[in-house]
Amino acid sequence: MLETRRGLVLRGLGLSLGGRMVLRDISLDVAPGEVVSLEGPSGAGKTSLLRAAAGLLPHAGQVLADGGRPALVFQQHALAGRLTARGNVLVGALGRLGFWRPALGVWPAAEVAAAESCLARVGLAGLGGRRAAHLSGGQRQRVAIARALLQRAPVLLADEPVASLDPANAEAILTLLRGLAREGGLAILVSLHQPELARRFADRRLRIAEGHLWET
Numbered sequence: 168m169l170e171t172r173r174g175l176v177l178r179g180l181g182l183s184l185g186g187r188m189v190l191r192d193i194s195l196d197v198a199p200g201e202v203v204s205l206e207g208p209s210g211a212g213k214t215s216l217l218r219a220a221a222g223l224l225p226h227a228g229q230v231l232a233d234g235g236r237p238a239l240v241f242q243q244h245a246l247a248g249r250l251t252a253r254g255n256v257l258v259g260a261l262g263r264l265g266f267w268r269p270a271l272g273v274w275p276a277a278e279v280a281a282a283e284s285c286l287a288r289v290g291l292a293g294l295g296g297r298r299a300a301h302l303s304g305g306q307r308q309r310v311a312i313a314r315a316l317l318q319r320a321p322v323l324l325a326d327e328p329v330a331s332l333d334p335a336n337a338e339a340i341l342t343l344l345r346g347l348a349r350e351g352g353l354a355i356l357v358s359l360h361q362p363e364l365a366r367r368f369a370d371r372r373l374r375i376a377e378g379h380l381w382e383t
C-alpha cells in the first residue's frame with residue numbers, strides 16, 4: 168500500500184521552559200517539496216520549536232512527520248572537529264546501526280558509500296577525508312546538512328543554518344536547501360534571522376513571538 172506523504176504536521180504544540188510558556192498551541196504544516204521559514208525576535212522560541220519538533224524536548228501536542236523523526240541541523244552545526252567530514256556524516260547513520268560496529272570504527276561499506284554520496288549532494292565531493300576542524304564555516308554547514316541527509320528523514324529542520332556565514336555562503340546554503348526540497352522532495356522548516364533571505368528562499372514565511380505563530 169502506498170503511504171500518503173504529508174511532510175511535517177504540528178498540532179497544538181505547547182512547551183514551557185523554566186516555568187515560562189515558550190510555545191502556545193502551535194500548529195503548522197510543511198508539505199513535501201516546500202521550504203518554510205520561521206522568523207522572530209531573539210528568544211521568541213524558534214530553537215525550542217525546532218527541538219520539540221525533532222523530539223529533543225518534551226512537549227504538549229502532536230508532531231507527525233513522514234519517516235518518523237525529522238532530521239535537525241543544529242545552529243552551530245555540532246560537528247566533531249577531530250573527525251573527518253565523512254566520519255561526521257556517518258554519525259547520521261547511527262540510528263539504524265547497532266552500537267558495536269560504529270563504536271569499533273567499522274562502518275558498513277554501503278553506509279560509507281552513502282556518506283560520500285551525501286557529501287557530493289551538498290557540493291563536497293572529494294573532501295570526505297578532511298578533518299572537520301580544517302573546513303570553512305560554509306563547508307562545515309554543508310557537512311551538517313549531509314549528516315542530516317544520511318538519516319534519510321523526509322523532513323529536515325534547520326536552526327539558523329546561515330547565521331554565522333557571509334552573504335555568499337548563506338545564499339549558497341539556502342540554494343542547496345531549496346534544491347533538496349525541490350528535487351529531493353524534502354519538507355524543510357528553517358529558522359532565519361534575515362527577512363531578505365526568507366523572502367527570496369522560502370515558499371511560505373511563519374513568524375513566532377510570545378509563544379504564538381502566524382503566517383506572514
Ligand SMILES: Nc1ncnc2c1ncn2[C@@H]1O[C@H](COP(=O)(O)OP(=O)(O)OP(=O)(O)O)[C@@H](O)[C@H]1O
Pocket residue numbers: 184185189207208209210211212213214215216
Ligand atoms: N533550557 C532552558 N531553560 C529555561 N529557559 C529556556 C531554556 N532554553 C531556552 N529558554 C528560554 O526560552 C525562550 C526561547 O528560547 P529559544 O532559544 O527557543 O529562542 P530563539 O527564538 O531560538 O532565540 P535566538 O534567535 O536568540 O536563537 C527564551 O526566553 C529562552 O531564554
